[in-house]
Amino acid sequence: MTSARVTLDRDFTAGEVPRRIFGSFVEHMGRCVYTGIFEPGHPAADENGFRTDVLDLTREMGVSVVRYPGGNFVSGYRWEDGVGPVSERPSRLDGAWHTVETNAFGLHEFVDWSRAAGTEIMEAVNLGTRGVDAARELVEYANHPGGTYLSDLRRKNGHADPFDIRLWCLGNEMDGPWQIGHKTADEYGRLAQEAAKAMRLVDPSIELVACGSSGSGMPTFGAWEQTVLGHTYEHVDYVSLHAYYQEHEGDHASFLASAVDMDHFIESVVSTADAVRAAGKHSKRINLSFDEWNVWYQTGKDSEDQPHVIERSGVWREHPRIIEDEYNVTDAVVVGTLLNSLLRHGDRVKIANQAQLANVIAPIRSEAGGPAWRQSIFWPFARTAELARGEILRAQVSSDRHETARFGDVDTVDVSATWDEERGRVALFLANRGLEEAADVEVALRGWGLGRVTRAEVLTVPNGADRHTSNTRDRQEAVGMKALEGVSADGGTARLTLPALSWAVVELEATPA
Ligand code: AHR
Numbered sequence: 260m261t262s263a264r265v266t267l268d269r270d271f272t273a274g275e276v277p278r279r280i281f282g283s284f285v286e287h288m289g290r291c292v293y294t295g296i297f298e299p300g301h302p303a304a305d306e307n308g309f310r311t312d313v314l315d316l317t318r319e320m321g322v323s324v325v326r327y328p329g330g331n332f333v334s335g336y337r338w339e340d341g342v343g344p345v346s347e348r349p350s351r352l353d354g355a356w357h358t359v360e361t362n363a364f365g366l367h368e369f370v371d372w373s374r375a376a377g378t379e380i381m382e383a384v385n386l387g388t389r390g391v392d393a394a395r396e397l398v399e400y401a402n403h404p405g406g407t408y409l410s411d412l413r414r415k416n417g418h419a420d421p422f423d424i425r426l427w428c429l430g431n432e433m434d435g436p437w438q439i440g441h442k443t444a445d446e447y448g449r450l451a452q453e454a455a456k457a458m459r460l461v462d463p464s465i466e467l468v469a470c471g472s473s474g475s476g477m478p479t480f481g482a483w484e485q486t487v488l489g490h491t492y493e494h495v496d497y498v499s500l501h502a503y504y505q506e507h508e509g510d511h512a513s514f515l516a517s518a519v520d521m522d523h524f525i526e527s528v529v530s531t532a533d534a535v536r537a538a539g540k541h542s543k544r545i546n547l548s549f550d551e552w553n554v555w556y557q558t559g560k561d562s563e564d565q566p567h568v569i570e571r572s573g574v575w576r577e578h579p580r581i582i583e584d585e586y587n588v589t590d591a592v593v594v595g596t597l598l599n600s601l602l603r604h605g606d607r608v609k610i611a612n613q614a615q616l617a618n619v620i621a622p623i624r625s626e627a628g629g630p631a632w633r634q635s636i637f638w639p640f641a642r643t644a645e646l647a648r649g650e651i652l653r654a655q656v657s658s659d660r661h662e663t664a665r666f667g668d669v670d671t672v673d674v675s676a677t678w679d680e681e682r683g684r685v686a687l688f689l690a691n692r693g694l695e696e697a698a699d700v701e702v703a704l705r706g707w708g709l710g711r712v713t714r715a716e717v718l719t720v721p722n723g724a725d726r727h728t729s730n731t732r733d734r735q736e737a738v739g740m741k742a743l744e745g746v747s748a749d750g751g752t753a754r755l756t757l758p759a760l761s762w763a764v765v766e767l768e769a770t771p772a
Contacts, residue, residue: 261691261698263658263672269706269771273606273651276677279426280601281323281644282381282612284551285369286330288356288619289581294627295617296372297364301628309372312631316623317376317616320637321644324379326428326550326612327369331355333431334387334439338397341365342416352575354439359577366401370422379426381468381550381612384458386430386450387440395457398427402462426466426610428550429454429491432473432501434483444483448490455494468497468548468610475502475524481531488535488545497548497610500528503555503620504593511589513665515692515760517554518596518673520666525549525604547604549611552597554590554636555582555620584620586634587729588720588738588760595639595718595762596690599675602643605651613640624732632735638718639688642740642764646686646714649679661693672698672757678769684713687765691757694726702753709748710768717743719761726760740764 285291294301296317299308328336332355340349340362348362366382373380382401384394396409401422403410410421432438433447442450447470455467469491472480484498502524506514525547532545586594594613601611617623617631622640625631658670673690685707691698718740720726730737743763746755751772757763 261659261671261693261696263656263670263698263700265674265676265687265700265702266655267652267676267685267702267704269678271653272678273603273653276602276647276649276651277605277609278323279379279609280605280611281321281640282325282550282610283317283322283616284326284330284612284614285328285616286619287328287332287336287353287360288330288615289583290578290618291615291621292364293578295619295625297368298627307368307371309375310625310631313617313623313625314376316631316633316637317378320622320641322376322378322616323644324381324426324610324612325373325376325616326381326383329355329383330431331438333383333385336385337389338366338385338393342367342400342412356581357575358579359575361577367417370418380422380424381426381428381610382424383428383431384454386433386447386454387438390450391454391457394454395461398458398461398465402465425464426468427458428468428470428499429495430470433470434477434479435473444479444486445490448487451487452490452494455491459494466497467495468499468550469495471498471500471528473501475520475527481527484528484531485535488532489539492535492539492541492545495545497546498528498532500524500547500549501551502549503551503553503557504597505554505556505558506589510664511694512661512663515589515593515596516663516666516669517593518600519669521552521597521600522603525600525608529607546609547607549601549608551612551614553614553620554584554586554593556584582620583618583624585729585731586636588635588718588726591635591639591718591738592690592692592760592762594636595643595688596673596692598639598643599673599688599690602647602651602675602677602688626732630732630735632730632732633739634730635718635738638738638740639762642716643688646764646766647677647688648684648686649677649681652676652678652685672700683769685767685769689757689765690762691759694760696759698757700755700757704751704753704769706772707751707769708772709751709753710770712746712748712753712765713768714764714766715743715746715755716740717758717761717763719758
């Protein structure tokens with residue numbers, strides 16, 4: 260049996276849970292928009308063509324903010340193509356995903372969809388093929404009340420009130436050679452600085468995200484952040500991080516420890532941003548926007564109708580199936596630990612977006628004309644977004660450890676915790692990364708008296724199944740949350756047992772002592 264001891268103290272906090280870390284991402288890629296969130300004519304579509312089944316699941320997940328319209332897509336995108344009468348919008352080739360983009364869905368539709376979903380908008384501008392002018396014009400179109408050509412055009416196109424978009428990304432993954440309009444750190448840093456200045460001249464209240472590295476494995480990682488922030492420090496609020504994880508053949512232990520890598524990535528970017536702060540004698544701090552993260556089987560098997568690697572044949576199609584990964588129990592446990600990592604670093608990670616929302620490496624799956632369902636990774640997101648409220652607690656964890664090929668010794672039990680004073684609840688989010696043994700966990704809570712256990716649920720391998728079990732169109736509820744039995748709370752100590760390979764949430768009634 261594995262064992263772990265967790266100590267929480269009411270005085271050891273790391274600030275408010277930033278609600279924007281429960282973000283998602285809608286890109287014009289594969290079937291995320293078309294037949295994902297938008298499918299006119301579907302039996303569940305509303306008068307705007309929005310799939311209400313997908314909208315319901317988005318609300319159930321507790322998504323707070325959605326990044327749009329890309330991703331690699333944005334680096335070749337003309338935002339003007341997506342506004343105005345739909346019948347007059349041009350179809351164009353999207354080189355990023357080798358797809359025909361009809362522009363039937365654009366900015367106004369996304370604003371309406373976001374209002375229906377109750378989510379904030381995080382809009383990306385194209386700094387690949389375009390630049391300062393298109394970026395500042397988009398801010399004017401979106402946020403200026405009226406009386407100018409662009410703001411009046413928005414009004415004419417159906418939205419009298421400004422969209423009031425606060426959060427803006429200055430391009431996407433500009434360090435990546437695959438990116439349309441890829442740039443060196445100096446080229447991008449200068450462009451981002453000038454775009455930021457011009458956008459803020461239109462609307463000084465906006466918040467801006469500069470592109471960091473598209474992954475910590477990039478050869479320019481670290482130097483990129485230093486150079487880009489050297490140019491943009493006083494003009495932006497956040498620097499971005501992107502990370503995708505997958506299980507490599509024969510190495511489940513490293514995959515299950517992906518959050519160790521995420522912790523390290525975050526701490527490295529914090530250090531770099533703070534070094535630029537010191538060198539430049541700046542007083543403000545740059546926070547982090549982890550605006551793409553998830554499990555993604557990038558080296559998975561291709562199939563004819565679902566390429567993992569994008570087809571570069573002469574065939575251009577509208578919304579083809581691309582990277583519709585099917586997630587299993589192991590993937591869900593990893594996603595739970597990645598959320599733990601984001602939460603643990605909530606003092607600096609203020610925004611995070613799971614990539615993506617529907618169909619494309621997504622927690623929500625839907626079929627054209629057919630049903631929508633929750634993938635396994637839906638659950639840890641939904642429960643953490645629901646229960647991580649109030650203040651982040653700095654959990655002191657002393658866990659049995661085990662060896663991994665990529666990260667050396669790691670804690671077998673992974674934990675994050677929050678304290679919601681208003682509701683009088685401590686919430687614990689725990690994972691057992693071991694495949695073989697259950698884990699006994701003792702939690703000492705200093706500074707509270709414990710009452711009832713108000714919630715105790717676990718996601719683990721279903722009876723009679725294995726860790727590769729997933730939800731599918733025909734078996735939509737194979738993986739989900741079930742009651743975690745046997746949780747006790749006595750005096751200042753809670754005790755529970757996590758099954759092998761599991762992610763759990765426990766909520767306790769707590770009264771400050
Ligand atoms: O989310 C899928 C893609 O991954 C995004 O378009 C890109 O930014 C990243 O490389």
